[in-house]
Amino acid sequence: MGVLLVLATIGSYLIFSATDVNLWFSAIVFAVALLYFIFIYGFIIPFRWMRWSYQIKHDEIEIQHGIIFRKRVLIPMIRIQHIETSQGPLLRQQNLVSLSITTAAGANEIEAVNASESDELREYILSLVKVAKEDV
Known part of the structure; x- marks a missing residue:
């Protein structure tokens, strides 16, 4: 999970630094991606294995x-x-x-x-x- 998060951070930095995008928009996109990773790896995957x-x-x-x-x-x-x-x-x-x-x-x-x-x-x-x- 850590590697994916670092790659997502680097990728979003490269995309948003190369384009003219508002800082708040990039922060919101990063926060949504971070919450998605936490939800999937913290809740869905462990719950899936409990039900298998x-x-x-x-x-x-x-x-x-x-x-x-x-x-x-x-x-x-x-x-x-x-x-x-x-x-x-x-x-x-x-x-x-x-x-x-x-x-x-x-x-x-x-x-x-x-x-x-x-x-x-x-x-x-x-x-x-x-x-x-x-x-x-």
Whole structure:
């Protein structure tokens, strides 16, 4: 957040110093941008993670998320085809991984799992899938 704020400050300074804009207008624009960053990073993102959860049961995986509208996804173990892990630059910086669970109907993600836990979690889910397919 700090880097974005510094870049926004430098960018707004360069834009407003190169043009003939009133100082009050630039101060208001900067204040609005600052309040926006504080609102998003201080309230929305932490609240979003408080409202996101997953639970792995022996016969299904349940994923719940949403702030205003709650979405609940149940993935039967017998329907899981494969599990992928992905890690972009921001997740790599935080040592996190996303697990993508693919079925014939589509893919669902368990986001931001610790990289050390991701392999264990993947193997655990695959073992439950194997047991579920053997029972059929």
